Amino acid sequence: MKIGVFGLFLLLFFTPVGFANPVQGAHIEVALISEVTTVKAGEPFTVALRLQPETHWHTYWRNAGDSGMPPRVQWQTPEGVKIGEFQWAYPERVPFAHLMNFGYSGESFLLAQVTTPADYALSELHLQANARWLVCEKVCIPGEAVLNLTLPVTHEPAVIDKKWQSAFAKTRAQLPIVVDWQAQFQFVDNHLVLKIQNDSLNPTIQSLAFFPIEKDLIHNAAPQAFVQEANILFLRIPQHAFFKTAPAVLTGVLVITRAGKTDSYEITAKPDSVLLPATFLQAQRIGQVADNSATINVTTEVTSFxxxxxxxxxxxxxxxxxxxxxxxxxxxxxxxxxxxxxxxxxxxxxxxxxxxxxxxxxxxxxxxxxxxxxxxxxxxxxxxxxxxxxPLFVAILTYLFFAMALSLSGVVSFxxxxxxxxxxxxxxxxxxxxxxxxxxxxxxxxxxxxxxxxxxxxxxxxxxxxxxxxxxxxxxxxxxxxxxxxxxxxxxxxxxxxxxxxxxxxxxFMAFPLYLTVVWLLWILGRQTNVNGMAIVLIGLVLLAFALWVWGHNPHVRPYWQWLHRSLSLCAMGLAIALLNSSLLTPMTTATAIRVDSAEQRLISAYSAEKLAQLRTEGKAVFVNLTADWCITCLVNEQVALETPVVQQAFIDKKIHYLKGDWTNVNPEITALLTQFKRSGVPLYLYYAVNASEPVVLPQLLTPTLILDVLNTP
Known part of the structure; x- marks a missing residue:
């Protein structure tokens, strides 16, 4: 009897049947699970990455939308074992302020098919997943863990795990059906226009949502306009602010609700001209019905008068x-x-x-x-x-202002x-x-x-x-x-x-402000390139002054001497212009850090989206300054407000992290933040209070009093 009890103990605690280690992360539980409890060599089976966030928290779809990150896994398997790509259930639209993300607000399962070779000789199969994820509510918290799953391998048919059977079935029902429907798309007038035709579309559609697989194609937060005419569906969606070029083919998930039932389809559209029907263009209200009885559902973002x-x-x-x-x-x-x-x-x-x-x-x-x-x-x-x-445009502008200043000074009169x-x-x-x-x-x-x-x-x-x-x-x-x-x-x-x-x-007298403008432009050029680039333009300015002086001081009456003067002037002008083609006028790579002023205990860093997200996740107070050396408004604000001792001391006392984004040269991360707040240029000033979900957007003209009032607002 004692031996039997001991054997039962071993059976319960040391038999590796469906053995998995769920991990409890911050606001989420993550596990690697299997649909079966045993594996038959040579027969495929399905595993899943299970993500269970807390209430009000969410994870992300393969295209996370405006922000976020989809879960990722690096597999470690025995030799010969293959694991397919994740199969994604259709997502939800998850709004966050004026952004729109795509993901899952509750428990989700990312399915993957596992195939073992027919001659697999080991008695058990061990899978290891190095998983990374991002879980968000008002703040986002990244996580990672090593997940393990061990299953026995037998020669018998695989046994379904009753515990997860319904979860796998429900997830499969939410997988988009890959269809071969006739579909064409076109990007026109800052919008994606999509035409889809199939008999399956005949029932009246109550609502729909289109989720592109590729990022930065559509304005994710914008309402999506659609028209249904019999078995043809037309969609019109504003394109993304960072839209680059149209893809060779457009793949996305179409989620349709009809008669209270939701279906999802993965469609692939080819580029072609799409002509919207007149009824679509005339629709102004949601649920309008045209004379031909075609139902028109319009949820487009129409700019109000x-x-x-x-x-x-x-x-x-x-x-x-x-x-x-x-x-x-x-x-x-x-x-x-x-x-x-x-x-x-x-x-x-x-x-x-x-x-x-x-x-x-x-x-x-x-x-x-x-x-x-x-x-x-x-x-x-x-x-x-x-x-x-x-830098080329700045150099040309420098030439222009210098020529204007010379003219006003009387060096040359044109x-x-x-x-x-x-x-x-x-x-x-x-x-x-x-x-x-x-x-x-x-x-x-x-x-x-x-x-x-x-x-x-x-x-x-x-x-x-x-x-x-x-x-x-x-x-x-x-x-x-x-x-x-x-x-x-x-x-x-x-x-x-x-x-x-x-x-x-x-x-x-007004020539002197123009000379100062030339100095300012040269300073910008030096910051964009280096001192060599600035020197090239200075040489060009000397040549330009010489060319204009020779052209304007031609006392000779004889045509030969006039021709010689003008030829000399044109040669000098040509050399000045040729210098603009110098390789020295190439923008430098944006620095990764502005400066560190540890002596004054100021928490200053260069802006990056990653740095901002990290500080916000840690619940720190952050002040973001997006600026550029060529932005005079920005420089004035820094001198009269941001760099004043009283404001800097307030940053130190309140332990506010100061992120400075330099847009002097092209910086996509800064452009993205500007677009996020519907700005097209600098300056932009944001203050994130401790644990604040949304920043305070400051005016474009600053004063010390204004900044202190914002920092002291509870």
């Missing part, structure tokens, strides 16, 4: 404020001079100059908007001020058409000068971002092309409005000084 008016108002207001930013000051000063000089002109001609200047500003904003939207549709992750991320509406205002060329002054004002304003402007541009970049261009046009209208009003209402100009000899002195 009120929101559009609000954003247009923000754009106009931001454009007006943009005139007050330091980067536009030289142009404003020259325009003020031109107004004083033009007081003798007829009212009609002054008004025309104002209108043409406005057209120049508007055309420039539309040109930048078209380029910005086109590059984003082509896959570039860029935003407002993107052109200043190019008119002021490019700088303001000046001496040639009374001529036909003055109208062209008005137009190009407007264009130049926009170019020099590109590093700046005014209050309200960032919100308007961020809104525009998520809209269809027509609405986006309208918002940019409103921004240009706001920028041109002060000068336009002065020309439309000449009586206001009486407040300006009368024209006189002081004008020439003032123009020469």
């Amino acid at each position: 009120f929101n559009l008016l609000l954003m247009l108002g923000f754009a106009i207001l931001g454009g007006i404020i943009l005139n007050l930013m330091p980067c536009v000051f030289p142009i404003l000063a020259l325009k003020a001079v031109s107004l004083a000089e033009s007081q003798g002109l007829s009212v009609e001609r002054q008004r025309w100059h104002g209108v043409i200047y406005t057209v120049g500003v508007g055309c420039s904003f539309l040109l930048i908007a078209g380029l910005l939207l086109g590059l984003r549709m082509g896959g570039a992750s860029i935003g407002w001020g993107f052109q200043l991320q190019s 008119g002021t058409r490019l700088m303001g509406i000046g001496d040639s205002l009374a001529t036909q060329q003055g109208y062209r000068g008005s137009f190009f002054t407007g264009m130049l004002a926009v170019i020099v304003a590109s590093p700046c971002s005014a209050p309200f402007m960032g919100t308007a541009i961020g809104f525009a970049l998520l809209q269809p092309t027509g609405i986006a261009l309208l918002v940019f046009l409103a921004l240009g209208m706001g920028m041109a409005l002060p000068f336009l009003l002065l020309t439309l209402f000449p009586q206001w100009a009486r407040f300006l000084p009368r024209a006189g000899a002081w004008m020439n002195t003032f123009k020469q």
Whole structure:
């Protein structure tokens, strides 16, 4: 009897039948389980990674959506044993603030098929899974564990494990059915348009959701519009902000609810032109029924008229404020001079100059908007001020400002058409000068971002092309409005000084702000490249000055000497331009760290999405500063607010981690954060209080008092 009890003890505790070790992680239990308790050599069977998060916590699907990470496993198996890819049940849409993730809010099973060779000789099968996962609620916690599963191998048919039988069956019922339906897709007008045709679609669809396998194709949080016409289904979904290029084929999971029953299908669509039916384009309400009795379910994100008016108002207001930013000051000063000089002109001609200047500003904003939207549709992750991320563009702008400054200083005289509406205002060329002054004002304003402007541009970049261009046009209208009003209402100009000899002195004086602008641009260039890149442009400036001096000082009357002077000038100019092609004007790789000021106990790091997630997971207070060396607004904010002793001491006292993101050169991680908060350019300031789920978004113009108020808010 004693032997029998001892044998029973051994049987219960040392027989490796379905032996698995569940792991209890933070807010989740993870285990490797099997559908069978015994394995027959040569016959496939199924195992699963079981994830059981706590209530209100969730894990992720294969495409996690806007954030998150799908579970991953590295297998270690005996020789000859093969394990297939995970089979994923269809996901849920898991909203988080303005983001949308794809995952599972409850218990989930990721199935994988295991195949042993027919000549497998061992008496047991040991599987090891090195698993990694991410579980999230208001914060996200990564986890990893080594999971083990040991099963006996016999020559008998495998025995189903009753404990997990229903779980495996339920999961299989939620696996998308791989179908070969006729499907075409097209990316057009910032939207994915999808056409699917099959007789299985005949029953009326109550709701649906499309989950692409590939990331960054659709705007995950946007409602998905669909139309059903008999056995044809049309979908229209806004594309992702970081959409690059259309895939060769589009694969995704279509989850459909009909008569209270939910089915899922894995479809593969081929690229082709898709023409939406007229009934789709006319639908404005959810559940509208067309005359042909085709049911139309529309849940598309239609920009409301009120929101559009609000954003247009923000754009106009931001454009007006943009005139007050330091980067536009030289142009404003020259325009003020031109107004004083033009007081003798007829009212009609002054008004025309104002209108043409406005057209120049508007055309420039539309040109930048078209380029910005086109590059984003082509896959570039860029935003407002993107052109200043190019050292070549900064170098060209440096040449331009230097030439303008030389002209105002009297080194060379080639008119002021490019700088303001000046001496040639009374001529036909003055109208062209008005137009190009407007264009130049926009170019020099590109590093700046005014209050309200960032919100308007961020809104525009998520809209269809027509609405986006309208918002940019409103921004240009706001920028041109002060000068336009002065020309439309000449009586206001009486407040300006009368024209006189002081004008020439003032123009020469205004050369010095332009020289300072050149120094600032050279500093940006040095930060983008290195001192060698800056030296190349300095050499180019010397050649440019020489070329302009030779061109403007040609006292010779004889054609031969005139030809020689101009040839020498053109050669010097050509060399200056050729230097712009130097390999030294190549952006440096973004530094991985800004600086560490341990002496002052300041917790400063370079921004990265991983670093921010880590600090938030640890429950730390974080202040994020997204900036760029070419952003004057950013630099002013740092000097007058962020770098003041009182603010820095508050960071130290409250143990606030300061993450600084440098967007001087292209940085996709920073662009992603800007897009997340619907901004298209820097600056962006975020404050995450201890254990806060959402940050406080600070204004674009900072003061020490404002920052301290935010930091002291409970």
